[in-house]
Amino acid sequence: MTCSRRDFLKEAVGGTLATALPLSAFVFLTTDEAKAAIADAKVRWAFLVDTTKCVGCGLCVKACKTENEIPYDAAVTRTWVERYVVTKDGETHIDSPMGGRDGFIDDKIRDEEIDPEDIDKAFFVPKLCNQCDNPACVQVCPVGATYQTDDGIVLIDRDWCIGCGYCIMACPYGVRFFHPVHKVADKCNFCYHRISKGMQPACVECCSFGARRLANLRDPDDPVTKIITTERVAVLKDEYGTKPHVFYIGLDASVR
Amino acid sequence: MTEDLIVHGIEWTVKELFVYPNEYIYWSIQIVMYPYMTGLVAGAFVLSSLYHVFGQKDLKEIAQFSLVFSLALLPVAALPLLLHLQQPTRAMEPLLTPHFTSAIAAFGIVFTTYALIVLSEIWFVYREYFVAQVYALKEKPGLATAMKRTVYRVLTIGAYDVSGEALRVDKKAATVLAAIGIPVACFLHGYAGFIFGSVKANALWMSPLMPVIFIMSAVVSGIALCMLTYIVIMEWQAFWRRRSGGVAEASEIKGAEAEIINTATKYLLGFLVAAISLEMLDLIFRGYTAMKSWDILRSVMYGKDFVNIFVLQYTLGNLVPFILLILPGRTLKRTALALLLVLFGVFMMRWNVVIGGQAFSLSFSGYMHYDIPIIPHSIETFKEGLFGALTVIATPFFLFWIINKFVPSLRRDAKES
Amino acid sequence: MKWHVLRPLGVAIGLIATIFVAREFLVPDDFGVHGQNFTYGYHRLSNIQEWKDFPVKYQGRENCEECHEENLTELNSSSHQNVECENCHGPAVGHPDPNEFLPLDKSRALCLRCHAFLEYPNSDRGKLKSIVDRTHRRRDECVKCHNPHDPRESDE
Numbered sequence: 001m002t003c004s005r006r007d008f009l010k011e012a013v014g015g016t017l018a019t020a021l022p023l024s025a026f027v028f029l030t031t032d033e034a035k036a037a038i039a040d041a042k043v044r045w046a047f048l049v050d051t052t053k054c055v056g057c058g059l060c061v062k063a064c065k066t067e068n069e070i071p072y073d074a075a076v077t078r079t080w081v082e083r084y085v086v087t088k089d090g091e092t093h094i095d096s097p098m099g100g101r102d103g104f105i106d107d108k109i110r111d112e113e114i115d116p117e118d119i120d121k122a123f124f125v126p127k128l129c130n131q132c133d134n135p136a137c138v139q140v141c142p143v144g145a146t147y148q149t150d151d152g153i154v155l156i157d158r159d160w161c162i163g164c165g166y167c168i169m170a171c172p173y174g175v176r177f178f179h180p181v182h183k184v185a186d187k188c189n190f191c192y193h194r195i196s197k198g199m200q201p202a203c204v205e206c207c208s209f210g211a212r213r214l215a216n217l218r219d220p221d222d223p224v225t226k227i228i229t230t231e232r233v234a235v236l237k238d239e240y241g242t243k244p245h246v247f248y249i250g251l252d253a254s255v256r
Numbered sequence: 257m258t259e260d261l262i263v264h265g266i267e268w269t270v271k272e273l274f275v276y277p278n279e280y281i282y283w284s285i286q287i288v289m290y291p292y293m294t295g296l297v298a299g300a301f302v303l304s305s306l307y308h309v310f311g312q313k314d315l316k317e318i319a320q321f322s323l324v325f326s327l328a329l330l331p332v333a334a335l336p337l338l339l340h341l342q343q344p345t346r347a348m349e350p351l352l353t354p355h356f357t358s359a360i361a362a363f364g365i366v367f368t369t370y371a372l373i374v375l376s377e378i379w380f381v382y383r384e385y386f387v388a389q390v391y392a393l394k395e396k397p398g399l400a401t402a403m404k405r406t407v408y409r410v411l412t413i414g415a416y417d418v419s420g421e422a423l424r425v426d427k428k429a430a431t432v433l434a435a436i437g438i439p440v441a442c443f444l445h446g447y448a449g450f451i452f453g454s455v456k457a458n459a460l461w462m463s464p465l466m467p468v469i470f471i472m473s474a475v476v477s478g479i480a481l482c483m484l485t486y487i488v489i490m491e492w493q494a495f496w497r498r499r500s501g502g503v504a505e506a507s508e509i510k511g512a513e514a515e516i517i518n519t520a521t522k523y524l525l526g527f528l529v530a531a532i533s534l535e536m537l538d539l540i541f542r543g544y545t546a547m548k549s550w551d552i553l554r555s556v557m558y559g560k561d562f563v564n565i566f567v568l569q570y571t572l573g574n575l576v577p578f579i580l581l582i583l584p585g586r587t588l589k590r591t592a593l594a595l596l597l598v599l600f601g602v603f604m605m606r607w608n609v610v611i612g613g614q615a616f617s618l619s620f621s622g623y624m625h626y627d628i629p630i631i632p633h634s635i636e637t638f639k640e641g642l643f644g645a646l647t648v649i650a651t652p653f654f655l656f657w658i659i660n661k662f663v664p665s666l667r668r669d670a671k672e673s
Numbered sequence: 674m675k676w677h678v679l680r681p682l683g684v685a686i687g688l689i690a691t692i693f694v695a696r697e698f699l700v701p702d703d704f705g706v707h708g709q710n711f712t713y714g715y716h717r718l719s720n721i722q723e724w725k726d727f728p729v730k731y732q733g734r735e736n737c738e739e740c741h742e743e744n745l746t747e748l749n750s751s752s753h754q755n756v757e758c759e760n761c762h763g764p765a766v767g768h769p770d771p772n773e774f775l776p777l778d779k780s781r782a783l784c785l786r787c788h789a790f791l792e793y794p795n796s797d798r799g800k801l802k803s804i805v806d807r808t809h810r811r812r813d814e815c816v817k818c819h820n821p822h823d824p825r826e827s828d829e
Binding site for chain 2: 071073074075076077080082092094095096098099110136139140141142143144145160161162163164165166168169170171172173174175176177178180183184239240241256
């Protein structure tokens with residue numbers, strides 16, 4: 001009769017689907033090749049936060065905004081400090097006004113007076129991008145606008161990001177946001193422009209109390225690396241399998 | 257407030273208790289509209305395929321209509337995304353550099369494939385009509401007619417053979433495409449559910465059931481919309497014919513046909529039951545396993561969003577229409593009401609997933625409330641506000657009106673059976 | 674065989690070919706998988722250098738030492754020895770050329786960041802010398818009485 005339906009079906013399906021796959025769009029490396037690519041790297045950046053030393057001055061947040069050109073009065077920040085006050089009734093009061101940009105001067109938390117006599121525990125927790133080994137944010141970017149460098153930093157290509165916000169939704173730590181001026185995704189990158197020149201990130205530089213420290217996990221002589229590998233440290237939310245690289249001293253069960 | 261300070265999301269997010277500084281409701285009304293519109297597309301197509309592939313003769317008329325309506329819905333499925341993107345001029349990038357580990361990257365491929373299938377199927381179904389129009393308009397004068405004729409000529413893609421054999425081949429091709437289209441339509445909407453279900457950071461979204469729930473409710477909404485639009489249009493046409501009088505026979509001025517409605521309703525109810533069962537399963541599991549997020553989820557679902565979820569979605573949007581459709585003595589009016597409620601219910605499901613998933617903070621210690629912008633005072637509050645949503649809802653009907661001028665889908669005089 | 678059935682396929686292939694052609698023009702040449710696998714390494718390579726070239730603002734204490742040795746000597750023997758110059762004086766980029774003077778933050782709010790009393794047992798905050806804002810010379814600038822480079826001295 002006519003060409004068989006089977007032939008037509010094969011041609012139609014095969015043709016459309018085969019040409020629909022932009023095969024030149026990507027190159028696959030085997031797992032071994034991928035591991036080898038990173039195994040050679042001389043640098044793997046990590047961070048150590050000592051929450052016992054943090055006094056909540058917020059100068060790190062201010063320095064970060066200045067250094068990285070995040071508009072000072074915009075309600076987003078690449079790094080922030082959280083205040084935890086656990087009271088005797090078992091309640092945990094947490095706040096981070098403007099990310100701790102102006103420090104913590106008031107002992108009221110969201111207009112609630114807390115009697116110092118009622119405090120069981122109180123401390124500060126600085127947070128920033130964890131530059132994860134399995135960054136969920138990179139996995140979900142539809143266009144390849146965010147990626148991980150060989151030294152472990154997750155960067156965002158401002159000229160390619162379409163602003164869909166999937167990476168922001170995918171980060172379990174809430175470190176990503178839309179930059180109010182550039183209108184693309186943004187986040188802490190350990191001041192990549194500084195650490196690539198042998199300087200410290202702005203927040204590390206400005207912390208007078210040594211609560212924030214940068215580490216190179218591939219350098220056995222790095223004193224901070226020694227602390228991370230030989231002393232008890234914790235990470236945030238490891239149940240998501242992201243393998244975060246910001247390590248904490250003095251983390252508490254109440255920390256979110 | 258200068259431009260610099262208006263962070264995306266701050267204008268419609270109200271934070272309560274402790275929320276991380278960078279958290280806002282980033283995925284707002286347009287991300288609710290997007291799965292809703294793609295769901296309508298998928299559902300309309302499945303309805304059309306029930307006739308073309310499975311030979312449900314009763315659905316022939318509505319199948320024609322829902323196929324063309326599916327085409328009108330297609331660009332509108334992409335519209336919410338264009339309105340949402342912070343960089344809409346870069347919207348083609350998922351087609352240029354798709355990062356396939358991302359569910360959204362699948363969008364470019366699946367959407368394009370699906371669009372090609374729908375367009376091809378319509379072409380095969382209407383090719384004979386296009387050719388007939390090219391010849392019919394040949395002798396007629398007037399610029400508008402000449403332009404219309406040119407459009408038809410382009411639409412034929414030069415295939416003028418309308419012999420019996422050629423038309424049989426057309427019909428076979430349409431059937432094949434309708435068959436291929438069903439899994440593609442399911443994929444189109446299943447992956448939209450995967451977009452949410454795979455976000456492990458979001459305690460409400462992360463679930464393997466999400467893609468399946470989305471597909472089921474998508475088909476429900478698609479069938480409901482097509483049935484409702486079909487009823488409205490047919491009844492309207494019958495009303496006009498009766499009013500203008502003329503030598504119309506009783507059979508010609510019939511409105512919506514009962515058999516079509518009954519068969520379509522059966523399918524609707526089937527998918528509706530499937531959708532509700534899965535959602536119930538998800539809810540029961542969450543409460544039973546009581547993971548770390550259960551405390552805040554419970555307070556959101558049973559507290560703040562109780563009305564949205566249990567009153568608006570489950571009762572008004574699912575239970576009431578279900579009862580209305582299975583009670584004996586079903587009238588056209590009652591059916592139409594039930595369909596409207598179903599459409600509302602599916603919309604609320606999208607709302608409760610998208611907005612509900614952002615109603616609690618990643619810290620599990622705070623809440624975010626979505627204050628949808630009503631009167632826009634900037635481009636952003638228009639795009640991501642009520643009027644942006646209304647624009648998206650209105651557009652498919654407008655597009656359908658235009659498309660229908662060239663591809664009439666409400667012909668009552670079927671050329672071949 | 675009725676070949677007209679393949680025409681829509683032809684249109685489809687044409688469309689997809691157009692996308693491939695568009696890729697040649699619109700996608701930068703260095704876009705691809707670099708270093709790691711496709712999941713984490715798919716990007717435009719030149720972006721890395723763009724980030725490395727981002728302008729540095731804070732220069733660090735060593736930079737100030739070149740010209741302001743005296744201030745640093747005073748600071749280093751005081752209780753503020755760990756406070757960075759740029760915490761109060763702002764980033765030193767562009768100083769002294771073209772910015773002869775750096776803006777100096779003398780506000781009370783700056784000092785209160787560390788010195789507002791908060792009785793928090795698990796943080797070093799409790800160990801800092803602090804005041805209760807309300808009761809200690811309210812609204813006055815701290816620097817009226819305290820030398821920030823050697824704060825124990827009070828002109829009281």
